Amino acid sequence: MSPPNTHTTKTKTESERKRSPDSRDRASDERAMVADGTLPPLIAAQLNHLLSHSSHSLKVDQIWSGCKNAQFSDRFTLLVPFCLDYVKWDVVYNAQCPWVAPDVIFAAEDEGFYPFFVAGEGQANGQREKSSLEDWNCKDPARLMLLVHELRDLYKSYQMKRVGELDDERLKFEISTVLSREGIEVCMISGSERLEDVKFSVPLLDMNLNKLVHGCPWRHQQMIYLQVVFPISRKYTSSSPPRIKLVSSSELKALLSVEDVKLPIWLDGMCMAEYLPAVEDILKAQIVEAIAAIGARRRFIEALASQFGRPLEADSVFCRKATVLAASGVFTFLVHISLSTQFPKQQPVLVLQSSQHFNSQGTPVMSPPLMDYPWSPRWETSQMVERIYEFLAEECLSFKKYCNDSQFQQ
Amino acid sequence: MDDLPLQKIAISGPTLASLIQRFSSSSGDVDGLLFGHVSQPTPSNLLEDDLPEPSSTRSDSPTLVANVTGFVCSGTVSSFYDSAGRLNEPALRRFVTDRALPGQSLLGWFVGRRRTALRPSLREFNVSSSLSNETLTLTANSQIEDSVKIPPCVFILLSTPLIAQSIHTHDHRAFQFRRSSGAFEPKSMDVVNIGPGFRVHYGAFSPNSPLPWLPCVVRDSSSMEIEEDKRRDGLAARRAALKEQKGLDLYAEGFDVGRLGRLMGSEAANYTSELEGLYEKMLVKLEGLARNVEKSSAKVLEQEQRNMKLRSKFAGFG
Incomplete structure (x- = not known):
């Protein structure tokens, strides 16, 4: 085995070719749907603006047409993040009259949600709040975003009102004590046995997580929330403890897996105002550790160069992945190294990929994930790399046999 | 309410x-x-x-x-x-x-x-x-x-x-x-x-029809003129009535009300051929009417398509 020289360029392009469609697909999934070509330009401009400029990570579920000849698409389902879940709203435009403001059909369970309307003593034309639907300007691409944001705010107050009307002393107390926290959201969810639960989504840690990571690629503000689900108890006598869970925005998983954080126990008779500071203290310590772990992983990836040569690819922000090229005689292969957030307590997972053997679908032959090799978190970084190198010098022989076998089977 | x-x-x-x-x-x-x-x-x-x-x-x-x-x-x-x-x-x-x-x-x-x-x-x-x-x-x-x-x-x-x-x-x-x-x-x-x-x-159904009620009085055009004169209604009203009557006469194809009267009663048997003639003319007229409807429908469709194109153009498809 020797550090590779000649094959570098070739392998790099191959690996790029393999990876790029995959990652690009995921990144531009929403765009691909919009760029369907069938949405009238006026509508497409508004939807594109909404998806690329909104502070909420909205998604488009489906786009379809309501025209007789289905020539142009004019309606779509919008997934609006709310209270750690998504609500589905159908946005209905009219391809025949794209200058007319869209209409919205809310989810079936939100039957009572009718924004821009206050039922009451006002008779002539009701009493209506001024909405972004008024004086609609179809040429302004930001209009849809304004509307969706306004509706989301109204939906938030609608859910808050529903929960506030419940006859549950504990909930009333919880709401009165934690409602002052910024960004808190509550909603009713249907739980088991036709009973309804109340879900709280409480944003934790008053710090900008995006600023903690150097060269942070996150477009949306990353957050950690505590999800607390209270079963509604009609009488205060027997109140069962709430179900508690930590939830983070999806991209934060590259830095810290909140599922692994051990939560303190909810004592009988406790309330959220008491519980939250304890959780936040634990999380703060975890985040400091997670940031420190990036440094440890970076040192490991840098140390790879001494044995394997410079990595072909490496995740330079979170240092969770690196790929190096290795060769044993003429047998050349890639080693994909994945580092967990628990590194160095958890050893890296190795996957070998042949540069010379392809299966019947034309994809390179890969080894199963290797995670059972000599390892100690107490070793020096250079020793870790050396031991992996030694392990691979042995392992590559059986991998080569595995590659040859899988080719002969075809 | x-x-x-x-x-x-x-x-x-x-x-x-x-x-x-x-x-x-x-x-x-x-x-x-x-x-x-x-x-x-x-x-x-x-x-x-x-x-x-x-x-x-x-x-x-x-x-x-x-x-x-x-x-x-x-x-x-x-x-x-x-x-x-x-x-x-x-x-x-x-x-x-x-x-x-x-x-x-x-x-x-x-x-x-x-x-x-x-x-x-x-x-x-x-x-x-x-x-x-x-x-x-x-x-x-x-x-x-x-x-x-x-x-x-x-x-x-x-x-x-x-x-x-x-x-x-x-x-x-x-x-x-x-x-x-x-x-x-x-x-x-x-x-x-x-x-x-x-x-x-x-x-409990009370029928109502969107068709206006048409007063039906049997009289021919000449007698009507005299009557109208006698009544000394406004000139404009008389002119309008005459115009309507002329239109009706055109549709009657020479079968004025008096002549049509003979088609009924005991004399009717003698006028079978006349009746058939009238019937044929009516059929021709109906056919003409159907053709007119067809032509106008085509024109409506054409206009609708033109409207569609204009709309698409406005929406930025053009």
Whole structure:
């Protein structure tokens, strides 16, 4: 085995070719749907603006047409993040009259949600709040975003009102004590046995997580929330403890897996105002550790160069992945190294990929994930790399046999 | 106009069929107004009289039925309201007066939107709320003294299934917007058709025809002229009447009223050939009329396509 020289360029392009469609697909999934070509330009401009400029990570579920000849698409389902879940709203435009403001059909369970309307003593034309639907300007691409944001705010107050009307002393107390926290959201969810639960989504840690990571690629503000689900108890006598869970925005998983954080126990008779500071203290310590772990992983990836040569690819922000090229005689292969957030307590997972053997679908032959090799978190970084190198010098022989076998089977 | 609860909404088969036809033949979404009357069918079950307090039971169970007998379809959306759901009163008034027929008042409105969920949308809620709050006298006429008056609170939603199906092609659902609760109440929709099941309904049915009543007086043009002279009506009126008569004579193809008179009674047998001649001419005329309709339909279609192109151009497809 020797550090590779000649094959570098070739392998790099191959690996790029393999990876790029995959990652690009995921990144531009929403765009691909919009760029369907069938949405009238006026509508497409508004939807594109909404998806690329909104502070909420909205998604488009489906786009379809309501025209007789289905020539142009004019309606779509919008997934609006709310209270750690998504609500589905159908946005209905009219391809025949794209200058007319869209209409919205809310989810079936939100039957009572009718924004821009206050039922009451006002008779002539009701009493209506001024909405972004008024004086609609179809040429302004930001209009849809304004509307969706306004509706989301109204939906938030609608859910808050529903929960506030419940006859549950504990909930009333919880709401009165934690409602002052910024960004808190509550909603009713249907739980088991036709009973309804109340879900709280409480944003934790008053710090900008995006600023903690150097060269942070996150477009949306990353957050950690505590999800607390209270079963509604009609009488205060027997109140069962709430179900508690930590939830983070999806991209934060590259830095810290909140599922692994051990939560303190909810004592009988406790309330959220008491519980939250304890959780936040634990999380703060975890985040400091997670940031420190990036440094440890970076040192490991840098140390790879001494044995394997410079990595072909490496995740330079979170240092969770690196790929190096290795060769044993003429047998050349890639080693994909994945580092967990628990590194160095958890050893890296190795996957070998042949540069010379392809299966019947034309994809390179890969080894199963290797995670059972000599390892100690107490070793020096250079020793870790050396031991992996030694392990691979042995392992590559059986991998080569595995590659040859899988080719002969075809 | 009280905000009384409806028991159900009844619509005649042909009206519903024509409503669905208008919706399915349009290229996009449509809306329009619903006309008809509200009736309070006599309860067939007279046991109620024996109850100590009949008035209380009556108030609990609604007995009013909204009968949809006609509609006007705008062929587009936002025809009488804006995007926020506020009414455009001049447009609404125009629609209503266009349909001023005896025995019909504005009952509510409808929307047809393809491949959407069968529940009212944000705008539909706001339009219904505006419409049922409408204090203006929008009723077509006030001749119907005896019928119950309710605000225009009926809403019929038409849609098609989300996934195209060959057998199940249309959905519809009817609602009543209640001002008091500020909410839609789904109502059952009776499609009135011919059959034993609907005999009861026809028992209470008062027919009304949109055709005007034509006074039929047998007289020929010469005698009419004299009569008209004698009456010394306005010159303009006389001219108009003459013009109409000339038009009628043209259609009669020389068969004036006097000559036609001979086609009846005992003399009729002698005029068989004349009768046949008239019949043939009528057929020719009908054929001509059919051809005219065909030509004008083609022109309408052409214009519609031109409109579509202009719309597409405006929307930026051009």
